[in-house]
Amino acid sequence: MNIDDDDFTLFGLPERFTLDAAKLDQRWRELQTEVHPDRFAAQGAASQRIAAQWSMRVNQAYQRLKDPLKRAAYLCERRGTPVGAERNTTMPREFLMQQMEWREALDEAADGAAVQALQAQVAAREQALLGRLQVLLDQDRDAPAAAEQLRSLMFVVRFRQDVEQRLDALES
Amino acid sequence: MALLQISEPGQASDPHQRRIAVGIDLGTTHSLVAAVRHGVPECLPDLQGRVLLPSVVRYLDGQRRQVGHEARAHQAEDAANTIASAKRLMGRRLADLKGAAQLPYDFVDQSGMVAVRTRQGLKTAVEVSAEILATLRQRAEDSFDDELFGAVITVPAYFDDAQRQATKDAAQLAGLEVLRLINEPTAAAVAYGLDHGSEGLYAVYDLGGGTFDVSLLRLSQGVFEVVATGGDAALGGDDFDHLLAAWALQRSGRQAVSAQDKGALQMAARRTREALTDHAHATLHCPLDGGDMRIDVSREQLETLTQPLLERTLAALRKVLRDARVQRGDVLGVVMVGGATRMPAVRRAVGEFFGEQGHVRVLTDVNPDEVVALGAAIQANALAGNAKDGQLLLLDVIPLSLGIETMGGLVERIIERNTTIPVAKAQEFTTYQDGQTAMAIHVVQGERELVADCRSLARFELRGIPPMAAGVARIRVSFQVDADGLLSVSALETGSGVQASVVVKPSYGLGDDQVAQMLRDGFSHAQDDMRLRALREARVDADRLLLATQSALDADGELLADAERASIGALMQQLRELSSAQDHDAINAAAEALAKGTEEFAAARMNRGIRQALAGRSIEDV
Numbered sequence: 001m002n003i004d005d006d007d008f009t010l011f012g013l014p015e016r017f018t019l020d021a022a023k024l025d026q027r028w029r030e031l032q033t034e035v036h037p038d039r040f041a042a043q044g045a046a047s048q049r050i051a052a053q054w055s056m057r058v059n060q061a062y063q064r065l066k067d068p069l070k071r072a073a074y075l076c077e078r079r080g081t082p083v084g085a086e087r088n089t090t091m092p093r094e095f096l097m098q099q100m101e102w103r104e105a106l107d108e109a110a111d112g113a114a115v116q117a118l119q120a121q122v123a124a125r126e127q128a129l130l131g132r133l134q135v136l137l138d139q140d141r142d143a144p145a146a147a148e149q150l151r152s153l154m155f156v157v158r159f160r161q162d163v164e165q166r167l168d169a170l171e172s
Numbered sequence: 173m174a175l176l177q178i179s180e181p182g183q184a185s186d187p188h189q190r191r192i193a194v195g196i197d198l199g200t201t202h203s204l205v206a207a208v209r210h211g212v213p214e215c216l217p218d219l220q221g222r223v224l225l226p227s228v229v230r231y232l233d234g235q236r237r238q239v240g241h242e243a244r245a246h247q248a249e250d251a252a253n254t255i256a257s258a259k260r261l262m263g264r265r266l267a268d269l270k271g272a273a274q275l276p277y278d279f280v281d282q283s284g285m286v287a288v289r290t291r292q293g294l295k296t297a298v299e300v301s302a303e304i305l306a307t308l309r310q311r312a313e314d315s316f317d318d319e320l321f322g323a324v325i326t327v328p329a330y331f332d333d334a335q336r337q338a339t340k341d342a343a344q345l346a347g348l349e350v351l352r353l354i355n356e357p358t359a360a361a362v363a364y365g366l367d368h369g370s371e372g373l374y375a376v377y378d379l380g381g382g383t384f385d386v387s388l389l390r391l392s393q394g395v396f397e398v399v400a401t402g403g404d405a406a407l408g409g410d411d412f413d414h415l416l417a418a419w420a421l422q423r424s425g426r427q428a429v430s431a432q433d434k435g436a437l438q439m440a441a442r443r444t445r446e447a448l449t450d451h452a453h454a455t456l457h458c459p460l461d462g463g464d465m466r467i468d469v470s471r472e473q474l475e476t477l478t479q480p481l482l483e484r485t486l487a488a489l490r491k492v493l494r495d496a497r498v499q500r501g502d503v504l505g506v507v508m509v510g511g512a513t514r515m516p517a518v519r520r521a522v523g524e525f526f527g528e529q530g531h532v533r534v535l536t537d538v539n540p541d542e543v544v545a546l547g548a549a550i551q552a553n554a555l556a557g558n559a560k561d562g563q564l565l566l567l568d569v570i571p572l573s574l575g576i577e578t579m580g581g582l583v584e585r586i587i588e589r590n591t592t593i594p595v596a597k598a599q600e601f602t603t604y605q606d607g608q609t610a611m612a613i614h615v616v617q618g619e620r621e622l623v624a625d626c627r628s629l630a631r632f633e634l635r636g637i638p639p640m641a642a643g644v645a646r647i648r649v650s651f652q653v654d655a656d657g658l659l660s661v662s663a664l665e666t667g668s669g670v671q672a673s674v675v676v677k678p679s680y681g682l683g684d685d686q687v688a689q690m691l692r693d694g695f696s697h698a699q700d701d702m703r704l705r706a707l708r709e710a711r712v713d714a715d716r717l718l719l720a721t722q723s724a725l726d727a728d729g730e731l732l733a734d735a736e737r738a739s740i741g742a743l744m745q746q747l748r749e750l751s752s753a754q755d756h757d758a759i760n761a762a763a764e765a766l767a768k769g770t771e772e773f774a775a776a777r778m779n780r781g782i783r784q785a786l787a788g789r790s791i792e793d794v
Contacts, residue, residue, distance in 0.1 A: 002779070003779075029392060029393060029395045029397070029565075029567075032395070032565060032567055033393075033394075033395065033565055034781050035778065035781070036565055036567070036655070037594065037654075037655050038352070038554070038555055038565060038566065038655065039565070041351060041352075041554075041555040041556070041557065042191070042555070042556060042557035042716070042720060045717075045767045046767045046768070046770050046771045046774040047720070047724075047774045047777075047778070049771075050771070050774050050775050050778050051778065052594050052654060052655065054778055055594050055655075056594050056595055056596040056652070059591075059592050059593075059594065059595050060595070060596065060597070062592070063591065063592075063595075164494070167494075168491065168494065
């Protein structure tokens with residue numbers, strides 16, 4: 001076991017998109033129980049530094065595996081297709097039209113109920129895209145197609161966060 | 173290899189027995205120190221048997237000070253020189269303070285942190301807090317008749333980097349070795365969790381004197397994982413008192429202009445609020461310049477008056493649940509922390525908030541004033557290596573997102589709030605102009621999009637970037653947050669292979685020079701000769717390191733080749749010899765050499781630890 005091992009190896013999980021979230025959480029706690037600097041509090045500065053490095057590495061891997069978008073991007077990158085979301089923004093016209101519709105719906109939403117309805121719609125769409133992403137990565141093993149799918153998903157998630165922010169503002 | 177013990181007269185020969193570690197709750201209104209004795213955490217009382225130390229420091233003529241009860245007794249008559257609630261000033265500038273005009277102090281805005289003008293000159297919250305910490309340290313050392321190994325100090329979960337750094341600076345000034353800063357709600361959960369042996373999701377509702385924190389924690393297999401945290405850094409029991417005081421003035425048509433009057437009124441309001449916890453009616457009685465003020469208040473009036481404050485706490489609770497993506501019904505219990513949670517209206521509101529949808533237990537059986545210090549003591553005991561089970565582990569989060577300023581005054585977030593610490597994250601940026609050779613990096617903390625709305629933590633420049641066309645240079649900015657929640661930032665130009673980097677400390681933190689200066693400037697508990705103190709500290713550190721190295725060698729010595737083992741042995745011998753001499757610089761240098769010389773050994777041990785952990789598990793899984 002090495003600090004430079006990939007995230008899946010570090011966590012002893014199969015390298016695929018489908019993930020047992022409970023197992024991931026459990027392994028994260030087990031790993032931190034081994035490497036957290038507090039475990040070495042009375043053992044000198046050198047142990048502290050190394051424990052901190054390990055602990056950060058474990059947290060980094062955990063954050064990346066836990067989040068479906070980050071996990072997918074990591075898999076695409078490992079399979080030779082970096083997602084490069086900030087540079088490659090060509091999206092299908094149909095998708096862009098829907099994004100615009102959603103944005104308008106959010107701007108025009110008069111009350112919490114309207115925003116919540118939109119939130120449900122966006123969440124359903126997000127789930128559908130995640131399902132297809134899983135097929136592309138785990139069954140078809142088509143990284144370029146998965147990367148494209150992931151770029152769409154990133155827009156949807158960004159929008160969902162905007163919707164949630166609006167809900168926050170309405171409630172407080 | 174034989175381990176040679178070096179012990180000074182009066183010291184125990186086994187350094188293990190000297191590991192006295194305490195938990196300190198440095199509170200807005202009062203502070204406490206607790207320690208684990210015979211396996212049980214308990215708050216340490218002063219000579220009069222009092223556990224609570226009022227967080228009040230009075231500066232008198234000459235270099236005299238009063239701390240705690242004595243200071244509070246004179247608060248009304250000498251308000252301008254008697255600093256209470258200093259925690260609210262920690263790491264803050266004047267512009268950050270709401271309601272500064274209501275306070276009886278002569279504030280002076282300094283770069284970094286606001287100060288109060290007293291008859292002993294300017295005093296910052298760091299110095300005031302250091303007096304309180306030093307008093308508690310003395311109390312603990314008297315209780316155990318020994319020096320402290322270290323302390324865990326609690327801070328509100330919502331404290332930002334500047335406030336945490338200020339707290340650590342105060343501890344350093346007080347001569348305390350900080351084992352860890354932990355969040356108050358987390359500490360409270362530890363105190364409860366161990367008592368109840370619970371597993372599952374818990375909320376902590378912590379309404380202190382000056383801050384309101386709410387945290388969600390998941391307890392599982394001895395691991396306390398903070399899932400999300402939030403709150404209101406400018407809301408506390410004091411605000412309930414302010415409202416009541418303002419109401420009383422308005423009702424009676426009176427005014428409180430002088431520092432004395434303001435101080436007296438604030439104290440009268442607190443007494444009245446506390447009285448209304450057990451009684452339906454109370455009289456607010458306060459001596460003012462123009463004669464005594466007496467006004468009757470009912471609990472109902474207080475509750476109506478302070479309803480908006482309570483509503484703010486519930487809004488924060490809702491937000492934290494949303495952040496964590498959990499429902500109210502998922503929460504098994506709510507731990508109530510802080511004296512202000514004794515108010516019946518607070519318990520009722522929290523009970524109703526969760527009660528609608530589930531059977532949430534509102535946990536109030538540990539004294540809400542003591543629970544944070546008790547939890548900190550448990551953690552301190554574990555960090556000192558005294559805990560037998562050793563299975564307690566806290567995984568905390570950063571409360572506020574960290575980022576840097578980009579073009580147009582916008583914030584690019586690098587680490588999101590509620591990320592588990594310790595954490596490191598890097599992001600690449602590029603130059604904006606052709607031939608640009610320097611880049612200004614501005615580190616901010618907060619959730620808002622605009623830099624102007626966030627807290628500025630540090631600014632620094634990366635210089636010496638080779639001239640290139642705009643957008644070609646690759647500047648890698650790395651954020652690192654340690655287990656105390658403290659940030660360091662570095663920047664590195666990677667595009668051309670030329671490297672330049674700088675590590676910053678937040679601009680609110682005091683530099684080591686400043687701390688040393690403050691120590692020299694007659695800090696009350698630093699009357700020892702500085703050199704002797706440095707020598708003593710160097711020896712204690714050397715002792716610790718030797719002990720740790722020896723136990724590592726005993727456990728995993730076979731990982732080392734003979735030559736490596738011999739070289740470590742030589743470094744240890746050198747340190748042992750020097751530590752009986754009088755030169756603290758030489759001791760520190762030898763300790764550093766040993767630390768460096770054992771780095772690879774430590775890495776090998778860590779690797780083996782992980783391998784064993786993983787191996788153990790995969791057998792389980794098969």
